[in-house]
Amino acid sequence: MIVNQFLLIGAVLFSLGLYGVLVRRNAVLILLSVELMLAAVNINLVAFSAALQDEAAGGQVFALFVITVAAAEVGIGLAIVLLIFRNRHSANVDEMDLMKL
Amino acid sequence: MNTLIASAAPLIQAYVEEGEKVDFSDGGALAAGAWLIPLVPMVVAFVIALFGKYLPRKGGGLAVLTMGFLAAYGTLLFLANLGTGITYEGAVEIAQIGSMTVEWGWMVDGLSIMMYAVVGVVGFLVFVYALGYMEGDVRYTAFFASFILFAGGMLVLVSAPNLIQLIVGWELVGVSSYLLIGHYWEEHENSSAAIKAFLVNKVADVGLFVGAIVLAMSVGSFRFNDILDAVAAHDTTLAAVGFWGGLAIFIGAMGKSGQFPFHVWLPDAMAGPTPVSALMHAATMVTAGIYLVGRMFPFYLDAEIGGQVRSVIIIIGALTLFLTGLIALVQNDIKRVLAYSTLSQLGYMMAAMGAGAYTAGLFHLFTHAFFKALLFLGAGSVIHAVHSNNMSDMGGLRKYMPKTHWTFVIASLALAGIFPLSGFWSKDEILAGFEEASHAFPIAEGGGTLATFVLVIAIGGAFVTAFYMARAVALTFYGEFKGHGEPHESPNVMTYPLIGLAVFSVVVGWINIPGLTEFFFEGINARFQAVAGLHATSLNFVVAFIGLAVALAGGYLGWRLFAPDKPTQQERDTFRIPVLYPLLEHKYYIDDLYMDGIVRPIRGPIARFANWFNGSVLDFVVNGTGLLAAAAAKIVYGFDQKGLDAAINAGAASAGGAGGLLRNLQTGRVQQYAGGRFVGALVIVAGFVILG
Numbered sequence: 001m002i003v004n005q006f007l008l009i010g011a012v013l014f015s016l017g018l019y020g021v022l023v024r025r026n027a028v029l030i031l032l033s034v035e036l037m038l039a040a041v042n043i044n045l046v047a048f049s050a051a052l053q054d055e056a057a058g059g060q061v062f063a064l065f066v067i068t069v070a071a072a073e074v075g076i077g078l079a080i081v082l083l084i085f086r087n088r089h090s091a092n093v094d095e096m097d098l099m100k101l
Numbered sequence: 102m103n104t105l106i107a108s109a110a111p112l113i114q115a116y117v118e119e120g121e122k123v124d125f126s127d128g129g130a131l132a133a134g135a136w137l138i139p140l141v142p143m144v145v146a147f148v149i150a151l152f153g154k155y156l157p158r159k160g161g162g163l164a165v166l167t168m169g170f171l172a173a174y175g176t177l178l179f180l181a182n183l184g185t186g187i188t189y190e191g192a193v194e195i196a197q198i199g200s201m202t203v204e205w206g207w208m209v210d211g212l213s214i215m216m217y218a219v220v221g222v223v224g225f226l227v228f229v230y231a232l233g234y235m236e237g238d239v240r241y242t243a244f245f246a247s248f249i250l251f252a253g254g255m256l257v258l259v260s261a262p263n264l265i266q267l268i269v270g271w272e273l274v275g276v277s278s279y280l281l282i283g284h285y286w287e288e289h290e291n292s293s294a295a296i297k298a299f300l301v302n303k304v305a306d307v308g309l310f311v312g313a314i315v316l317a318m319s320v321g322s323f324r325f326n327d328i329l330d331a332v333a334a335h336d337t338t339l340a341a342v343g344f345w346g347g348l349a350i351f352i353g354a355m356g357k358s359g360q361f362p363f364h365v366w367l368p369d370a371m372a373g374p375t376p377v378s379a380l381m382h383a384a385t386m387v388t389a390g391i392y393l394v395g396r397m398f399p400f401y402l403d404a405e406i407g408g409q410v411r412s413v414i415i416i417i418g419a420l421t422l423f424l425t426g427l428i429a430l431v432q433n434d435i436k437r438v439l440a441y442s443t444l445s446q447l448g449y450m451m452a453a454m455g456a457g458a459y460t461a462g463l464f465h466l467f468t469h470a471f472f473k474a475l476l477f478l479g480a481g482s483v484i485h486a487v488h489s490n491n492m493s494d495m496g497g498l499r500k501y502m503p504k505t506h507w508t509f510v511i512a513s514l515a516l517a518g519i520f521p522l523s524g525f526w527s528k529d530e531i532l533a534g535f536e537e538a539s540h541a542f543p544i545a546e547g548g549g550t551l552a553t554f555v556l557v558i559a560i561g562g563a564f565v566t567a568f569y570m571a572r573a574v575a576l577t578f579y580g581e582f583k584g585h586g587e588p589h590e591s592p593n594v595m596t597y598p599l600i601g602l603a604v605f606s607v608v609v610g611w612i613n614i615p616g617l618t619e620f621f622f623e624g625i626n627a628r629f630q631a632v633a634g635l636h637a638t639s640l641n642f643v644v645a646f647i648g649l650a651v652a653l654a655g656g657y658l659g660w661r662l663f664a665p666d667k668p669t670q671q672e673r674d675t676f677r678i679p680v681l682y683p684l685l686e687h688k689y690y691i692d693d694l695y696m697d698g699i700v701r702p703i704r705g706p707i708a709r710f711a712n713w714f715n716g717s718v719l720d721f722v723v724n725g726t727g728l729l730a731a732a733a734a735k736i737v738y739g740f741d742q743k744g745l746d747a748a749i750n751a752g753a754a755s756a757g758g759a760g761g762l763l764r765n766l767q768t769g770r771v772q773q774y775a776g777g778r779f780v781g782a783l784v785i786v787a788g789f790v791i792l793g
Contacts, residue, residue, distance in 0.1 A: 018779060022772050030771075097769035 006047035013040035027081045027091045031074060038070045131181055132189035132209040138174060138217055139207065139260045139270075142167055142253030146246050153242035161232050164245040168225040168252065175221030178214045186211060190262050190326065201323060206262040208325075212395055215463065215621075216259040216388070219470045222605070223384040224252045226598035230478050231376035233594035234485060238374075244284060248377065251277040255385035259392060263323040264313040267393070271309065271357065274386050275302050281381075282373040294372035301366040305356020309393075312349030315342050325396055332400050332407075340406050347400060347407035350393065351414060358390025360451055361421040364444045365692050371436040371490075375481030378436060382443040383474035391447065391466050394454045402457060412551065415455030419555040422448025424689065426565040430572070431685045434490045435480045438573050442516065443473055445562060449531050452559065456552055458534025460613070460622050465531055467621065468523035468609050472515040475602035479509035482595055483577060486588035492576040494584040501588040504596045506578045508603040513574050515606045517567035518652045523610030525649065530615065532559055532648050533641040556644075563648050564655035571659030579664060615641075 013036055020033025042063040049059020085091050145167045153160030181187060192206030228248070235244055254277055258270025276299075283295030317323045319338045320331045331339045339346075354360070359367040367387065371378055381387060394401065394414065401407040401414070422445045429441035446469050453462035482505040487494055499506040515522035518529070538552035582588065590596065613621035687693065 022776050022779070093771040096771070099769065 003047045003051045006043055010040040010043040010047070013037070013043065025092050025094055027084070027093050028078070030093065031077045031081070034077075035070060035074065038066055042066055131178060132187055133191060135174075135178065135189070135209045135217075135260070136191060136207045138171060139253060139256040141170065142249050142256060146250035146253055149242060149249065150246035153246060158232070160242045160245045161228075161235070164249045165225070165228045165232060167249060168221065168228040171217070171252070171256070172221035172225035175214070175218035178209065179218040182211060182214045187214065192262055200321065201317065203265055204263055204324070205266060207260040208262040209260075212392070212463070213259050215467060216384075216392060217256065219388075219467060220252060220255055220259070220384045223470050223474045223602070224380060226601050227376050227380045227383075227474060227478065230379075230481070230595050230598040231374075233592050234376055234481055235374060240284065244281070244374065247277050247280040247284075248380070251281060251377075251380065251385055255389065258389055262325060264317060264325070265323050267396075268309065268313060271306070271353075271389060274357075274389060275299060275306070278302075278370070278373075278377075278381060278386055281377040282370045284374055284377070285372070288372075291372040294366075294369040298366040298370050301363055302356045305353055305363050307353075308349045308351070308356070309353025312346050312351075312353060315346040315349060319346070328397075329399050332403050335403070335405060343400075343403075343406035344409045347397070347410040348413060350397060351410055354390030354393045354451075355417060356390070357393075358387050358447050358451060359421075359444050360390070360417050360447065361424060362691060364421060364425055365688075365695060367444055368437050368440040368688075371434065371440050375436065375477055375484060378440070379474045379477035379481065382440070382477060383470040387443060387447055388466050388470070391450045391454065391462060394451070395459065395463055398454070398459050401454070402459075411455045411457065413455075415452050415551060415555055418448045418450070418452025418455050419558045420448070421445070422452060422562045423558050423565070426562050426569070428685050428688050429569040430565065433492055435483065435492050435495070435573060435577060436477070436490055438492075438569060439473070439476050439480060442476075442566065442569065443469075445566060446473070446516070449528065449559065449562065452555055453531040453534050456534050456538040456555065458531060458538065461527070461530040461534040464613050464621055465527035468515070468527040468606075471602055471609055472512040472522075472524060472606040475508055475512040475599060475606055476516065478595070478599055478602065479505050479512065482591040482599065483509075483588075485591055485595070487584040487586075489584060492573065495577045495582070496580040496584075497578070497582040498588060499578040501582075502578075502590045504590060504599060508596075508599040509578065510574060511603045512606050513570040515610075517570050517656055518563055518648060519567075519656075520649055521610070522607055523605075525645075526610035526613060526615075528563065529641075529645045529648055530613070532556065532563075532644045533615070535559055536641060536644050560647060560651050564651045567652040567655030568659040571656040572663045575660060575663040 017033045017036030017038075017040060020036065021030050024030050024033060045059040045063045045066070047059075049057060049062075052059075081091055084096065088095065145163060149156070149160035149163060153163075156163055178187070187209055189209040190206060191209075192204040194202055195205050196203040231245070231248065235241055238244060251274060254270050254273025256270070257273055258267055261267035261270055279295045279299040282298050283292045286292045286295070313323070316328055316339070319342050320328050320336070322328070328339075356363045367382075370381060373381075397407070401411055425441045425448065426445035429438050429445065432438045432441060446465065450462045450465050450469070453459075453465065482502065483495060483498060484490055486498070486502060486505075489495070511522070515524040518524045535552050535556035539549050539556060684690075
């Protein structure tokens with residue numbers, strides 16, 4: 001079985017996510033981009049697991065764990081962003097510089 | 102546990118009397134339990150010292166109870182000893198030094214039983230008296246703690262079956278007497294008296310130590326039994342050191358018993374409270390020397406071993422009895438009259454021991470303890486009433502203090518040796534002993550002449566004794582009262598002991614009437630029967646008559662000169678014999694001689710040296726240390742300022758610089774951080790890929 005096409009999709013998705021994280025100013029969109037990167041990783045995990053014919057299906061199981069953790073992460077992350085927005089009326093990450101001298 | 106009963110088995114010795122073997126009893130439980138006698142007062146002394154303030158009567162009650170126990174125990178032993186002579190020696194081994202064994206023991210025989218009884222009974226009465234006398238004293242508890250330590254130390258000394266324990270008791274008595282004489286230490290004179298007593302005793306103690314070591318080394322044991330066994334066996338090693346060893350021991354005895362020329366401390370010891378003087382002069386301390394000579398008596402009796410020392414003993418005793426008796430004639434302080442009288446009586450005892458009259462010497466110690474304690478307590482009662490020691494502030498007190506007056510008179514008569522009071526019997530026995538020794542002084546040539554000479558001196562001493570006691574009684578209790586205020590009789594707690602002692606002063610002589618009663622002789626001579634020395638078995642009428650007549654004459658003359666109804670100031674003044682009077686008043690200049698001849702020449706250089714040492718050496722050291730510290734501080738300051746501060750500043754500056762550089766990285770832009778992280782991850786991955 002050839003995994004190249006899956007890896008290519010994973011690489012494209014990861015790059016898009018990275019681009020979003022580095023370029024976007026809105027915190028919500030940054031979180032979304034992080035989800036993209038996680039999805040890319042999941043594709044890689046499932047693809048390699050299938051390619052290597054892992055009987056325990058470790059890659060798939062690991063992908064499920066990543067999805068669960070990502071859900072929790074987004075839940076907390078969005079809650080933080082919501083609080084920041086309420087207090088500062090903005091979700092722009094460049095304006096979150098209170099800890100800078 | 103190295104406490105091993107070394108010789109708990111009773112040492113019963115038998116002696117042969119007129120061909121018949123006589124056994125001694127071991128005294129049963131009474132003797133076996135006699136270890137309580139020295140131990141109880143020692144323990145009580147510490148209990149009172151530590152917890153006395155919380156006890157009823159501030160510890161005085163406990164002290165009196167203890168003395169009551171000792172009096173009862175001593176009396177029981179004394180009575181038991183009258184039946185069958187008790188000989189018992191118990192000991193516990195406490196240490197082993199080379200071949201020598203150090204033991205703690207208790208000796209129960211005629212001699213020690215007599216001392217237990219005297220210390221117990223006289224001590225008890227004196228302690229009861231002290232309850233009243235010391236009432237309201239600031240150091241009441243401390244007084245009773247030291248006082249019972251004093252009695253306890255004497256009992257340790259008396260119960261000692263070996264020289265080591267004897268020395269322990271000897272020093273306990275010395276140190277507690279120091280505490281007691283200096284009881285009123287606020288006055289410099291009193292603390293000087295305490296130091297004087299201690300130092301004079303210490304000088305003489307050197308003799309005791311040397312003697313103890315010499316004898317123990319030659320015999321191989323510190324135990325009296327072993328030493329006396331060696332005497333009985335005519336040990337040649339012991340004979341070789343006999344004279345010098347015996348003399349050294351006797352020098353120790355001279356110090357404690359105030360024999361000339363060590364007598365100077367005793368009159369000054371009057372600085373202590375009167376009950377202390379009473380006990381010190383009667384039962385404890387000064388009797389220790391007589392006791393020691395008595396304990397070693399067979400040693401001194403043996404002509405080939407310590408016999409030569411007896412010439413010295415008899416001469417010293419005779420000198421003491423006469424010279425100090427004369428000083429008593431001119432004293433104004435009532436306690437000093439009694440102190441010199443004690444010295445004189447101690448001279449009698451010591452001379453009697455020297456003459457070989459063992460029973461006589463100890464019998465006089467026994468009777469003297471009662472009437473001398475009574476005299477001191479009477480004097481204390483008077484002092485308590487008139488607040489002065491001087492007889493010039495007294496006079497006429499018989500009207501105010503009848504009980505004190507009568508008991509004092511009884512004691513004075515006993516001391517003067519008037520028939521039939523106790524002093525008559527004991528002094529007569531001593532005089533008879535001298536008389537017998539003049540026929541049969543069993544030492545070197547000329548011994549008989551010496552004894553005759555001493556007999557004459559002793560009879561002269563009897564005259565002097567009666568004279569100064571008549572003078573003291575006349576000046577104190579008769580004539581007009583010359584002091585201030587209204588004197589009053591002392592409380593019952595003080596007068597009852599006086600009455601008790603007065604009864605004893607009358608009757609104790611009757612237990613040893615020559616030819617009639619032999620209780621004392623038999624009791625005291627248990628174990629020493631074979632070497633009992635001279636003892637009058639029947640009254641020597643000539644000597645007794647002369648002694649009594651001389652005493653009466655002395656008393657009459659004293660009364661004539663000082664009695665009140667003849668205000669013969671002029672008569673008294675003509676009595677002041679030109680050369681003799683100043684000589685006596687200055688105590689033969691012996692104190693001055695010691696002060697100028699010994700104390701000052703030694704003290705001066707020591708003081709000067711100490712001053713020089715202080716000024717030059719100590720100050721140099723102190724100043725040097727100060728300067729050194731200042732110099733060191735300067736160096737440290739420089740280092741602190743230049744070295745440490747620079748380092749710290751440099752550290753701070755470098756931290757600041759590093760912070761200034763690093764803060765540029767902290768832009769606060771999240772994406773920049775994320776980018777950095779991605780680059781970092783790339784670098785790590787690239788590293789893994791490249792390096793494998």
